[in-house]
Amino acid sequence: MQLLSQFLRRNDTDEQLMDLIATLMVACKEIALQLREGALAGVLGTTDITNVQGETQKKLDVISNEIMKTVLLNHSLVAGVASEEESESVPGNPDGRYLVVFDPLDGSSNIDINVSVGTIFSILEAPKDQDYSTEHPYLQSGRKQIAAGYVLYGPSAVLVLTTGKGVNMFTMSHTGDFLLTRENVMIPEETREFAINMSNHRFWEPAMRNYVDDLLLGADGPREKNYNMRWVAAMVAEVHRVLTRGGIFTYPWDARSPKKPGKLRLMYEGNPMSMLIEQAGGLATNCYSDIMDVEPDDIHERVSVSLGSRKEVEALMEYHAQVESTKEA
Ligand code: AHG
Ligand code: MN
């Protein structure tokens, strides 16, 4: 079996990028250990702190964020970080080469019920001579990502990584090493599985309602096949399922917060997941265009996310294009 470092070297990965990824894994390994101890370490439950998203932080949101920040900001290659749990970006070494944007713990409502969560990260080049305590240098589109990935803390801890040369999976061993367990992941083009929070049905746009209603009609409807549904309530687990066996995952705009483009965050959820999905042959869209083409105005900007098996995502986009064309007519 191949170690992460051996695999990256074999693939001619930049030495400094390899160094940064190894450092990220030091943080993720520590988060995995905290999660494994759970109630024994007193890390379950909620704090009384509300983050910039207006969400109450779980203890493990705070702990994971501190681990990521401490490990990354102690590394000379890191010019700064931005996190879901930090209202402002945090500067590191002004001569550092990279910016790291992350969701320290995704799916944190799953922590207390002992269900999968994960850490999502996006690596950007740090533009030279900028103030990394301001958000400006971080506001780069997903297309500019140098690398992206996540660690899913499920029954096993799995790193899913792209450096722009395909997607590979590495499983954490009992020694804390990440070993290559799936190479060159490709998502099946078609699927019979979808993931959406159905309880928001009445708040969606008509196009999204039409699309899901037709999925529910199964073989008797226009899509002419029966679909199955899954909802883990952790994007990281939904994306892992899609990368493993295909499917479509969508968290669309909804009328509960009409001014926000969606619930998920562009820079540390939408973009890194979109890079993985595209690198695995799938599509990632806001229902109208590629998520990675969105130019961000805010580190915590939100986005409508639909991603997965290429043909299924294209079908969803077609429903949206049709509603738009009847509006114009
Ligand atoms: P986070 O825990 O980082 O705030 O993200 C949770 C997100 C995402 O992972 C998941 O897909 C979605 O919220 C679940 O939302 P619902 O609770 O509306 O199902
Ligand atoms: Mn999240």
Ligand code: MN
């Ligand atoms: Mn989170």
